[in-house]
Amino acid sequence: MKKSLLFCMSLFIALSLLATAAPTSAAAATTTIKIFAPQAPERDMATNAFSLLLEKKFDVKFEWTVTTYDGVSSKEKRNLALASGDYPEVFMLIPWVDQFSQVDLLKYGKQGVILPLNDLIDQYAPNIKAALAKYPDFKAMSIAPDGKIWGLPQLIQCYHCSYGNKMWINSKWLMKFSRARRWTMAPG
Numbered sequence: 001m002k003k004s005l006l007f008c009m010s011l012f013i014a015l016s017l018l019a020t021a022a023p024t025s026a027a028a029a030t031t032t033i034k035i036f037a038p039q040a041p042e043r044d045m046a047t048n049a050f051s052l053l054l055e056k057k058f059d060v061k062f063e064w065t066v067t068t069y070d071g072v073s074s075k076e077k078r079n080l081a082l083a084s085g086d087y088p089e090v091f092m093l094i095p096w097v098d099q100f101s102q103v104d105l106l107k108y109g110k111q112g113v114i115l116p117l118n119d120l121i122d123q124y125a126p127n128i129k130a131a132l133a134k135y136p137d138f139k140a141m142s143i144a145p146d147g148k149i150w151g152l153p154q155l156i157q158c159y160h161c162s163y164g165n166k167m168w169i170n171s172k173w174l175m176k177f178s179r180a181r182r183w184t185m186a187p188g
Contacts, residue, residue, distance in 0.1 A: 032061045034088035036081055038074055038097050039066035063088075067098075074098040087113060095154060105150035116148035131155055 039045050045064045055062060065081065065088060067074040075098045081087065093099045100108075108114045121128050132139045141153045 030059055030061050032063055033090065034063045034065065035090045035092055036065045036067075036078065036088040037090075037092040038069050038094060039064075040069060069097050071097050082108070082113065091151075099153070100151055102144055102150075106144055106146065109144070109146075109148065109150045114150055116150060117152070118149050121149065128152065 035045075037045060045051055045066055046062065051062055054060070065077075067077045074093075078091070078093070078098055091100065105114065109116065121132070132142060135155065138153070138155050142149050142151075144150055
């Protein structure tokens with residue numbers, strides 16, 4: 001559930017940037033946006049409610065190229081897409097599968113495969129601009145050594161990723177036990 005929410009929020013941020021390129025005239029044709037993204041077997045990116053809502057709201061059509069959550073096959077499919085020269089408008093990658101590294105971003109930026117986002121963020125993305133100002137770690141992860149923003153990482157603190165050892169306790173037992181004893185951190 002948490003991964004789905006994060007994935008949808010990442011999608012919304014990326015698509016918010018792209019929506020500004022969509023025609024605004026009522027008579028204008030619908031813009032097609034190609035997106036490369038991992039997809040779980042039980043999910044269909046083309047027909048999920050969030051994708052359909054964004055298509056309707058921004059008068060765009062998404063053309064999905066999906067891969068699995070397997071990092072090896074995902075990276076291979078991504079590299080084939082890059083080698084073909086027929087690039088999607090959005091690579092929506094996730095860190096635990098196949099996120100671009102800063103080296104990748106710099107390389108593809110110099111080749112003209114990807115465009116810097118700095119001016120687009122300044123002009124069209126006030127919430128991303130505010131997040132970059134509010135969260136120094138997010139800003140540090142976003143800005144490449146050349147001072148440009150070539151891609152946006154996820155803005156999240158993944159506690160379940162960082163703290164794998166968890167303590168589970170039966171809350172009914174704890175409540176019963178707590179009534180019999182007062183809990184304190186004080187010694188003795």
